Amino acid sequence: MARPKIALIGAGQIGGTLAHLAAIKELGDVVLFDIADGVPQGKALDIAESGPSEGFDAALKGTTDYADIAGADVCIVTAGVPRKPGMSRDDLLGINLKVMKSVGEGIRDNAPNAFVICITNPLDAMVWALQQYSGLPPEKVVGMAGVLDSARFRHFLSLEFNVSMKDVSAFVLGGHGDTMVPLTRYSTVGGIPLPDLVQMGWTTQDKLDAIVQRTRDGGAEIVGLLKTGSAFYAPATSAIEMAEAYLKDQKRLLPCAAWVDGALGLKGLYVGVPTVIGAGGIERVVDIKLDKPEQEMFDKSVDAVRGLVEACKAIDDSLA
Numbered sequence: 001m002a003r004p005k006i007a008l009i010g011a012g013q014i015g016g017t018l019a020h021l022a023a024i025k026e027l028g029d030v031v032l033f034d035i036a037d038g039v040p041q042g043k044a045l046d047i048a049e050s051g052p053s054e055g056f057d058a059a060l061k062g063t064t065d066y067a068d069i070a071g072a073d074v075c076i077v078t079a080g081v082p083r084k085p086g087m088s089r090d091d092l093l094g095i096n097l098k099v100m101k102s103v104g105e106g107i108r109d110n111a112p113n114a115f116v117i118c119i120t121n122p123l124d125a126m127v128w129a130l131q132q133y134s135g136l137p138p139e140k141v142v143g144m145a146g147v148l149d150s151a152r153f154r155h156f157l158s159l160e161f162n163v164s165m166k167d168v169s170a171f172v173l174g175g176h177g178d179t180m181v182p183l184t185r186y187s188t189v190g191g192i193p194l195p196d197l198v199q200m201g202w203t204t205q206d207k208l209d210a211i212v213q214r215t216r217d218g219g220a221e222i223v224g225l226l227k228t229g230s231a232f233y234a235p236a237t238s239a240i241e242m243a244e245a246y247l248k249d250q251k252r253l254l255p256c257a258a259w260v261d262g263a264l265g266l267k268g269l270y271v272g273v274p275t276v277i278g279a280g281g282i283e284r285v286v287d288i289k290l291d292k293p294e295q296e297m298f299d300k301s302v303d304a305v306r307g308l309v310e311a312c313k314a315i316d317d318s319l320a
């Protein structure tokens, strides 16, 4: 059986890391696409040359021609610009919306059967625009945010409790911005919910609140340190986890920016919710129950996402 084909649209910091991870994990053959001629070709060759030491079987190709992504099983989109210190993800909207138009059309014309994972920010609005421009079924177009935000939350919690990250599970829902919703009630250490751990004296409510805030600011913390760009290792790893769930029909339950029409009281919006990813793409949106304070936080986040979608429509009236 031929290897799956993974097309990476954008061969910058995240795109290059995605290519290396996909090759090392032997998820399939990799095509790196970018408009900056030489960059995708150079990165593909460099990564291919790590193959003999790493011992992977995967072909890598760099290209500036959309025809080379033909028939891709998975497309992961990082094309666009990242933020600099002082910028919010929302400041990228105008420029990255134009990029989503060309990428969406490239995918529509060359890889219409792919499972598409968008990483470009502002995430919730960009994944919506990408689905609109590509015309692919909503269950095959999804945004990567919740896996990353939850990974950051899990990491901070594991430091606080001095336990393995493997035993910490966490859920961050809502939009991938300042209003994201880390759900402490649904986050556990070895199955014990965080509010119980506060009662057990493992941590204090104040410390937990500070961890929640650090999670919300997780992307900005990295931008502030790097100064020249935004996070790329953990975003790439998170998207690879989603791609693997699709390619191997793992039925993973992962928080993703998915098209929600009916669940959680929403009618037609891309936002971070618990999903099941398998061979069908987003096979299920998990309709969890939120208590009043959680619902209020989620509603605020949904409003912020709606605002970004409206801003997209104001820029390009073909999206209205």
Ligand code: APR
Pocket (backbone or CB within 6 Å): 009, 010, 011, 012, 013, 014, 015, 033, 034, 035, 036, 039, 078, 079, 080, 081, 082, 083, 092, 096, 099, 102, 103, 119, 120, 121, 122, 229, 230, 231, 232, 235
């Ligand atoms: N088509 C294809 N590639 C493009 C296009 C386009 N229209 N416009 C820009 N690119 C490419 C750039 O040439 C660059 O190589 O996208 C790549 C982006 O890479 P980086 O600048 O290194 O950005 P990166 O850190 O990978 O982040 C990409 O993901 O997390 C988000 O906020 C982040 O929106 C940003 C995106």
